Structures are given as structure tokens and as C-alpha cells.
Amino acid sequence: MSYLHWSDDLNTGISVIDSQHRRIVDLINQLNTSNDSGDHEKINAVLAELIDYTLSHFAFEEELQLKAEYPFFKAHKRVHEVFAKRIAQFQIRANNGENVATEVLSLLRIWLVNHIKGDDRDYVDIVKKTLGLQATEPKDQVWVVSLLKKVFG
Numbered sequence: 001m002s003y004l005h006w007s008d009d010l011n012t013g014i015s016v017i018d019s020q021h022r023r024i025v026d027l028i029n030q031l032n033t034s035n036d037s038g039d040h041e042k043i044n045a046v047l048a049e050l051i052d053y054t055l056s057h058f059a060f061e062e063e064l065q066l067k068a069e070y071p072f073f074k075a076h077k078r079v080h081e082v083f084a085k086r087i088a089q090f091q092i093r094a095n096n097g098e099n100v101a102t103e104v105l106s107l108l109r110i111w112l113v114n115h116i117k118g119d120d121r122d123y124v125d126i127v128k129k130t131l132g133l134q135a136t137e138p139k140d141q142v143w144v145v146s147l148l149k150k151v152f153g
């Protein structure tokens, strides 16, 4: 039984975004599993990957919004920044040897789902319409591939 279940109402219909959201959900579940096992090295490794991936995902979303001239880009970026600051604090505590996994999990489980269903839903239409991303696989569009490379490395 997974900690956070992917459900279809989390789909935005932009495949490149949905696969990133799924990856985050997957990492949340991995963090939960390693937290249950009590393996601190594993917990820290998954936590670092989850944080790193989530921040890259934010950057990717912001680039799409900029490209699509999404009118509420600044507000959305601000939401990402506020969340990134909270995450940075967890990372500091983790680096000091604290186990913050349980707190991170309960925060992310609620925050992520609300963010996907709320703030993210708002930019989907303009991004689909302007960039033609609807059901297009990222590999079909050269600029998407280079943006993925730029953001995720």
C-alpha cells in the first residue's frame, strides 16, 4: 500500500508535467518506505533526491509558464519560492542529523496534491493552447528536450 496514491484527478493533461508529478509521488512513496525501514542513509539519500527533483520540476514549470506568457507567472513562482524556503529548512535540519522525513511527508502529501489540483490547474490551459503540449510526448519537440536537459541535467 503506497503512502500517496496517484489518482487520475491529478493529471493535468500535459504529459511532460504529469510524468514529473508522478515521479515526485513515487519519490514520496520511496521516502515513506525508507522512513519505515529506519535506514538513515537511505532516508537522507531519498530526501535529497526528492528535494532536488522537486526544485528542478518547479524550474521546469516556470520556464513553460514564461514561454506561454502565463499572466500569473509571478504569483506561481512566488508560491514555489515560499515552498522551496520551507524545504531548505528541512534540508538544514536533515544535514544536522535530524530525521525530518515524517514531517516532510505529511507536508508534501497535502501541499503537493493541493498545488497540483489548484495552482497548477490554472496554468494548464494557456500552456496547452500556446505551446501545443496537450498529449505530445516530450521527445517529439526539440525545445522540450533541450529544456528538460537544461533543468534536470
Ligand SMILES: [Fe+2]
Residues within 6 Å of the ligand: 058, 061, 076, 080, 115, 119, 120
Ligand atoms: Fe507549480
